[in-house]
Amino acid sequence: MNSKSNTLLLSQLSMALARSRTAARSLAQSRSYSSQVGAAAAAAAATPSALQQKWESAHAKNPAFAVERDLPAPKNRKREIGLFLVFATITWGGGSIIAFNYQRMTSTPVTAALFTARHNDQVREVLGAQLNFTSSFPWISGDISHLKGFVEVEFDVVGDKGVPGRLVLKSRRTGKQNGEWTTTEFYIVMADGRKIDCDE
Numbered sequence: 027m028n029s030k031s032n033t034l035l036l037s038q039l040s041m042a043l044a045r046s047r048t049a050a051r052s053l054a055q056s057r058s059y060s061s062q063v064g065a066a067a068a069a070a071a072a073t074p075s076a077l078q079q080k081w082e083s084a085h086a087k088n089p090a091f092a093v094e095r096d097l098p099a100p101k102n103r104k105r106e107i108g109l110f111l112v113f114a115t116i117t118w119g120g121g122s123i124i125a126f127n128y129q130r131m132t133s134t135p136v137t138a139a140l141f142t143a144r145h146n147d148q149v150r151e152v153l154g155a156q157l158n159f160t161s162s163f164p165w166i167s168g169d170i171s172h173l174k175g176f177v178e179v180e181f182d183v184v185g186d187k188g189v190p191g192r193l194v195l196k197s198r199r200t201g202k203q204n205g206e207w208t209t210t211e212f213y214i215v216m217a218d219g220r221k222i223d224c225d226e
Contacts, residue, residue, distance in 0.1 A: 130166040131159075135177045139195045139212065143183070143224040149214060152222060154185025175199030177207075183214065191216050193224070 130136060143149050144157040160182040168179035177197040184190045196211040212225040 127166055128163075130168075130170055130179060131164065131181075133170050135170055135195060135197065136166060136179055136181070139179075139193060139224070140183070142212075143193060143214060146222070146224050148222050149185070149224060152185075152187075152216070153183070153189045153191055153214070154187035156186040157183055158185075160184050160190060172203075175203075175205070189216070191222070 140157065140159075144155075149157060164181050166179055166181045168177075170177050170179060175198060177195060180192060180194050182190060183193045191214040193214050194211055195209070197207050197209045199205045199207050209225055212223070214222045214224060216222070
């Protein structure tokens, strides 16, 4: 009985000793792994990264590369804005002049004056039958104001005989807007200064 008990006790002691040895080896391995990881981390921290190496290399070659600089000042666009305003003003002004001239060219006083002069016998004799503008878009000098009640225009004309002239029309309105218009001047002046009265 005592012999069996002693055997069992020895067996248990052997198993316990083996377990303690295994645990000691595991602890030693764990400590070794931790030290290796710590050493690797320390080495990685001590070793500069590739980006840091490039920066240091660039800084060594060109110290000004690493100097902090102010942002460049915004580009001065005053000249460009000025040119744009000049171009816009010229374009707008030119368009307005062309529009007003077209309005005068197609107005009733101008078309009526051209029609009347075209059928004047003396005009047909000197300039020709087909009296018209000298160009498809002639310049009509003067002004027409139905509000103020006056018409003062001049423009170049030519007939089928090729003789040029300048038609002059001046008219006034008596009274208010419904008043009667009175023609004060209506003639064609020739290049030699001769006048052909178109109101006859």
